[in-house]
Amino acid sequence: MSYGPDEFQRDLGSTVPRETIARLETHRRLLEEWSARMNLVGPKELDLFWSRHALDSAQLIKFAPQAKSWADLGSGAGFPGLVVAAFLADTPGASVHLVESTGKKAAFLRAVAQEAGLPVTVFNQRIEDFGRGQGPYDVVTARALATLPRLITYAKPILDRGAIGLFHKGADVDAELAAASDALNGGAFQADVLESLSDPRGRIIRVTKAAARS
Template sequence: MSYGPQEFARDLPFHVPRETIERLETHCRLLADWSHRMNLVGPRELAAFWRRHALDSAQLVALAPQAMRWVDLGSGAGFPGLVVAAILADQPGAAVHLVESTEKKAAFLSAVAKEAGLPVKVFNQRIEVFGAGEGPYDVVTARALAPLNRLIPYAKPILDHGAIGLFHKGADIDAELAAAKDVLNGGAYQADVLESLSDPRGRIVRVTRKR
């Protein structure tokens, strides 16, 4: 059974206007075009755009519905950053910052943002250099970037300025949390594991700094 824009809109717990679908269709089209020239996603991944990538990314907005300032670390092909930006594009004050160290991938992100009219700023630099960026941010995200014991230190400058972390993870999350015990500073950060809308094996880890 195919999964497309209608199913995507149906499965989210908030209204998805036609304009958002059009922005995501632009993302999907450019992703296909650019993937012929560089390693963004393979054909199977592209065919699964709406569920595996768009829905997987968009669900984060429901977890932080008031958040307007987002930063995505290691944005790659634009998941979740470009998808979040497509959803927030009509909201006054929305800003999504994408951090990507690979120049070609950063160029792709900029091309999608420009053509789709997204409230995006791309930072072509390493995460360690980006630091706290142009914060404070409301949310910091990362998908398929690093295990938690490396990811938390990357996000620490942003988390420590009040952002919440929303990180995509898999079924081995318990092992990741155990390995990240030290970087969670023995309780300085709260990590909550949430189920994923897009994949029964997937998890979202919500990380907040305790006051």
């Protein structure tokens, strides 16, 4: 059975505007075209665009529904950054900053953003050089980028300015959390484990400054 926009909306638990679906379809189409000539995703992953990648990315909006300013580290093929931007495209003042060190991937991200009309700025640089970026940001994200300890280190300049971190993780999340105790800086940051809509084995790690919690 095929999985497309209708199933995507069902599993997301909300009706998605036609304009947003059209932007996501532009992302899917360009991903297919560009993947034929460069290493973005494989054919099997293209078949999972709606059921895995788009749903995995779009659920983050539910964890930060009021957020307008997002930074996505190691954006690659645009998950979750381009998907988040597709949902925010009609929100006044919204912006999504995508950080990608590989030039060809950065060019792909710009092409999708331009054709789909997304509120995106692409930074073709290393995450270490991006630092705290042009924030402050409401949310910082990363998917399939690094282990949690390294991820928190990458995101720390942004988290220190009050952003929420939303990071996709898999079944080994407990081991990564244990290894991240130093990166969580002795209680300066709080990590919460949230269930994933797209994968029963997956989790979303929400990282916040402990001082900002009530």
